[in-house]
Amino acid sequence: MNAPRNASSDRRRPGSVSIRDVARRAGVSIATVSRAVNRIPTVDPVLAERVWRAIEEVGYLPNTQARALVSGRSRMLGLIVSEITNPFFPELVQEFENLAVAQGYEVLIGSTNYEPERTESLIRRMLQRNVDGVAVMTFGIEEELVQKLVEREFPLVFVDAGPDLPNIRVLKVNYGEGIRQAVQHLAALGHRNIAFITGPLRLRSAAARRDAFLKSMSELGLTVPADHIVEGDHTMEGGIAAMAKLIALADLPTAVLCSNDMTAIGALHALYRTTHNVPQDVSVVGFDDIHLAQFMLPPLTTVQMSCMDLAAAAVEALRAGIEKDHPKAEKTEWQIPTRLVVRQSSAFPRGTLPALVERAAGHARGKR
Amino acid sequence: MNAPRNASSDRRRPGSVSIRDVARRAGVSIATVSRAVNRIPTVDPVLAERVWRAIEEVGYLPNTQARALVSGRSRMLGLIVSEITNPFFPELVQEFENLAVAQGYEVLIGSTNYEPERTESLIRRMLQRNVDGVAVMTFGIEEELVQKLVEREFPLVFVDAGPDLPNIRVLKVNYGEGIRQAVQHLAALGHRNIAFITGPLRLRSAAARRDAFLKSMSELGLTVPADHIVEGDHTMEGGIAAMAKLIALADLPTAVLCSNDMTAIGALHALYRTTHNVPQDVSVVGFDDIHLAQFMLPPLTTVQMSCMDLAAAAVEALRAGIEKDHPKAEKTEWQIPTRLVVRQSSAFPRGTLPALVERAAGHARGKR
DNA sequence: TCGGTAAGAGGAAACGCTTTCCATAAACCT
């Protein structure tokens, strides 16, 4: 006997079960099975029970593609990040995935690696897969690249800024608040000579962080010489190089604020290599509060931009755009707070009285 | 006039274009368009050209779901990893994605976080999405959890070991080779008292690494006291705790080999906190060669298990299982080599003559 | 007892695509 393993087409994967098999088993029509599966109340509870038992028995799983084809909704969300290897993003991805799955969505992830043609292909792929919405968490993508998505009126979520169009929602990160806290923290410790290592300035978010720094400084009446603003690229390598430039200056700043944690970690390395102690000689402050930050030596004082907040806002904003009866369907802006987390990479400026006292106490305790 | 924007159903997303629109524009049948898109040679080149131009003009993108529905192949690959926040995995994911996309596949990622129920739901989701194959890169997943996938004869790729069934392919990581190189490197420097921090031993790969270590040691006639094998959990926190136990021992080992890089980084931290210098007091060697390893202080000597190799083998093995005429369709095992990368976290054991010479030279150069 | 109504279940169409089959046109051979 070479009969097919099930009554449906023999092209199908073995063990695959369709709604028809369930219908046959339960002795009802496929329409009834569909209604039972979708918990439509007009179905007789007795029949529904029979359907559910049949589903259990034959091991039925509804085919998502067929569902998507007919319903026009794929229940997939696109998530575009800059580079998955930057430790900030996996944390974001993880949280985004958790939340999306909890809401019954699948996640299609893509990283642009800052390459326009990659972004291009990424968007085309997401369009083809017919995602229900896309979160563009690249912190400053070129707008024209997402033009296609905008045209097709996909629900879209951007960080910081996006075109002012229907179906576009924006997560406004309040860089100012956290950076002001950081600057005031340093100023309160006595720092006056504070440098800033930026991210790649073509990124809107990097420029926003730098501007927030300059604003906070001028609020305190502190001036920033041009050579105290050095451009990095949000990688550790970039942080090392940028810090090296600052070390080469005639007046080494007493504190350095960095546009992200990886840059700050790079700065720590550069200082360590040149036998400068942190925080005794130079205070270093990061931005993001990635997991790694607390395990640095010394643990990094940093401005927290919570992935949890960001991911939660992104998923909520996408759902608001997708599900027409969502309570926040009309909301277009989500505020993301930032706040300073003080650890041990920031202290009194070198040469000041409190620093000397600290250092003496430290030596007395046997630390180096 | 409130006519719909295109001639198809008005339920569709605006701007969405179907094969019918292309056919109309090119003045051919939809079958011809389909054949042109799928590059079937029997279509008249002139017509094909007209079709391609029409596709360009109307901005047509084939609907992947419809394609998958009829062809039975979704062109999606599942990738299951342990935890995306462990830096090893993003590197793997990135490479896997690049390769898969280059072959025309999309990637559905999921992390188990070592929770069985998460894995369960992950697999159900992948089944529903009808992925063409799944790579289970968790380095030791419980087999029964993937039973469903096995039953349905999904092409499956495991790391290290998997059930010996058709459609199962295994990437055999040669832990022995790299770890032998590491042990011999340390022994050559003069180390005799070498400890090992394991990963979570329920993971097959963690046990395999420990066994490889013990084997390499005994090959050299070196004994390993029971308290020199400490269990970690492949995280930095675990590495810190495990190293703390070693530090508390009466005879501090002169070298510590770790089951992965995050553990080694934890060990570096624990040593740093207790004012032990690496490599002068203790040599530390990692495993994986994650990107971060080269930026540690000191840069970490480690055994490289290339994500590139692993990802390439995984994608190739999956394709071999999916595409029936694949040249390597019959191959069931892929070998993944490992090799030692010597950096600066390993040196002569403390108290030996070469170490004293090194130290003196180092002091002379002004380093600490 | 019978007509009217409402609830529940089934049949069938549609979603966008691929694939197969068939009809037509063109080319070849005898």
Place this chain on the structure above:
DNA sequence: AGGTTTATGGAAAGCGTTTCCTCTTACCGA
């Protein structure tokens, strides 16, 4: 030149689901 084969386009049949519409059945009141 007529018949046969080969190329090529067009029409139609699914793929697995949802949804609309129709039909049956049961229940209620008169």
